[in-house]
Amino acid sequence: MPITKAIFDKKNILVIGGAGFVGSHLCDELLKSNKVICVDNFLTGDNVNISHLLQNPDFRFINHNIIEPLDLESLAELEYFRLSFQGVQEIYFLASPTSPSTYIKYPIETLLVNSVGLRNALDLAAKYQSKLLFASSPAVYGSGTGQMLIKETYVGPVDNLNPRACYVEAKRFGETLVMNYHQKTGIDTKIARIFNCYGSRMGLKDGRMIPELIQAARHGQELVIYGKETDVASYFFVEDLIRALIKLMHSEESGPLNIASEWKISLKEVGEKIISLCNSQSKIIFNDRPTNFAAQPLADITLAKEKLGWFPIVLLDEGLKETIDYLSAQEGIRRPESANL
Ligand code: NAD
Numbered sequence: 572m573p574i575t576k577a578i579f580d581k582k583n584i585l586v587i588g589g590a591g592f593v594g595s596h597l598c599d600e601l602l603k604s605n606k607v608i609c610v611d612n613f614l615t616g617d618n619v620n621i622s623h624l625l626q627n628p629d630f631r632f633i634n635h636n637i638i639e640p641l642d643l644e645s646l647a648e649l650e651y652f653r654l655s656f657q658g659v660q661e662i663y664f665l666a667s668p669t670s671p672s673t674y675i676k677y678p679i680e681t682l683l684v685n686s687v688g689l690r691n692a693l694d695l696a697a698k699y700q701s702k703l704l705f706a707s708s709p710a711v712y713g714s715g716t717g718q719m720l721i722k723e724t725y726v727g728p729v730d731n732l733n734p735r736a737c738y739v740e741a742k743r744f745g746e747t748l749v750m751n752y753h754q755k756t757g758i759d760t761k762i763a764r765i766f767n768c769y770g771s772r773m774g775l776k777d778g779r780m781i782p783e784l785i786q787a788a789r790h791g792q793e794l795v796i797y798g799k800e801t802d803v804a805s806y807f808f809v810e811d812l813i814r815a816l817i818k819l820m821h822s823e824e825s826g827p828l829n830i831a832s833e834w835k836i837s838l839k840e841v842g843e844k845i846i847s848l849c850n851s852q853s854k855i856i857f858n859d860r861p862t863n864f865a866a867q868p869l870a871d872i873t874l875a876k877e878k879l880g881w882f883p884i885v886l887l888d889e890g891l892k893e894t895i896d897y898l899s900a901q902e903g904i905r906r907p908e909s910a911n912l
Contacts, residue, residue: 581606581629583652583659585701587637587692588666590616592773593706593765593812595624597663600813602629606652608643608659611666612636614680615673620772637666637688638680641695659699661820664692665706667742671735672778678737685741686748693752696760704761704820705749707827709868710739711764716868718803723764723827723874746827753825761819766831766870770809770890771897781806784842785895788851789902797860800839805869807832808890811883818879831870832883841887848891 582605588594589609598621601607606629609621613634624630631648635641644654666684668674674681689705696703709716713727729739746762753760769781780796787794807830815830842855860866875881 582661583608583654583657585610585643585659585662585692585695587611587662587664587688588616588706589663590618590621590632591665591669592616592620592770593768593809593816594663594665595620595772596770596809596813597665597816598624598630600817602627605629607631608633608649608652610635610637610641614677615668615670615774615777617772617774637691638683640691643695654699659695659701662692662696662701662703663706663816663820664689664703667706668738669708670774670777670779671738672776673774674738674741675734678734681737682741682744685745689745689748693748693756693758693760696758697752697756700758702759702761702820703749704763704816705745706816707746707762707764708738708742709764709766709829709831709870710735711743711746711827712868713739718869720833720871721829721868722871723829760825761822762826762828763816763819763830764827764870765812766829767804767806767867768809768812769806770894772809773894775898775901781841781845781891781894782898784845785849785891785898788845788849788853789895789899791851791853794842794846794853794855796838796842796855796857798838798857798866800837800857802838802866803835803869804838804841804867805832805835806841806887806890807883808885808887808893810890811885815875815879815881818881822879824878828875828878829870829872830875830881831872833870833872834883834887835869836887844888844891845895848888848895 584605587610590611610633668677668681713729715727749760773782784794
């Protein structure tokens with residue numbers, strides 16, 4: 572009798588971009604009840620984010636640029652996953668430079684990973700009939716969002732030759748590719764539009780606001796905030812994001828869904844909270860935003876609440892404290908610049 576459904580103890584899950592900020596936290600959580608294959612080429616990730624997982628028998632790291640096709644079954648180190656029999660059940664596609672300083676440094680890589688790299692991942696999903704979740708961004712909304720609460724249906728104009736366009740257009744193309752693969756092959760795909768998320772393991776050289784402000788406050792330097800004192804933003808903690816991604820993967824929803832916090836806070840208050848939590852005497856200065864720095868829109872998360880029963884629960888003070896503790900601990904650890912695996 573033919574086997575229609577493999578029986579196995581744990582799912583095989585692929586996390587592409589798993590050595591980055593979000594990916595490494597996702598691997599931590601998934602490993603509690605699954606086997607995880609983490610694929611990354613360390614373009615913007617760091618081996619320190621996953622080094623604690625290397626001894627876990629259910630975890631394997633594959634150093635691979637996903638722009639090149641990936642034949643998982645040819646890799647001896649993945650024998651334990653019995654891929655030809657058990658297949659792959661879920662694929663999280665997180666690989667992409669994310670912060671303005673990294674995607675402007677790697678524009679071609681950003682365009683290629685969200686197109687050719689994503690296509691390679693979708694081919695794997697089609698081969699194994701696995702679900703695939705694509706990490707997208709509110710950058711797809713284009714400009715004109717101002718400070719309104721943006722819904723998933725908003726479509727704004729995009730300047731395709733602006734320096735940021737390598738990221739914006741890459742994410743827009745990525746979403747279109749995912750939707751068309753879904754329609755053509757019937758694979759179960761999901762799109763998450765992730766707003767401002769923060770937490771431990773954010774790249775310190777990425778130029779992302781929260782780690783930069785924390786570092787400045789800890790060293791008694793001026794906190795430089797790009798924007799006006801009265802500008803409001805919203806931030807949510809990485810633990811909440813991981814819950815959202817897993818809920819979306821397990822749901823019937825395909826998205827796109829805004830994953831964000833709806834607690835608004837002024838940029839000034841964010842700076843003041845960081846100064847206070849770091850017991851710092853630093854001052855805040857406000858500078859005009861450089862052209863490649865777009866203010867992130869604010870999200871309407873009604874759909875995520877209704878469809879996933881999800882909303883962020885970690886308070887900003889708690890999340891910031893944890894991030895500050897992590898960055899302080901990291902500073903005490905000296906390691907070679909590029910000791911990649
Ligand atoms: P990150 O830069 O920390 O992680 C991305 C990872 O992908 C890195 O480890 C990098 O080395 C890897 N990578 C890049 N190109 C690759 C390639 N060609 N092959 C293999 N690996 C490759 O970024 P992050 O903050 O963890 O973001 C993860 C995803 O979520 C990204 O797709 C990003 O666009 C999206 N996102 C994140 C946020 C946020 O607030 N962190 C907001 C919006 C969207």
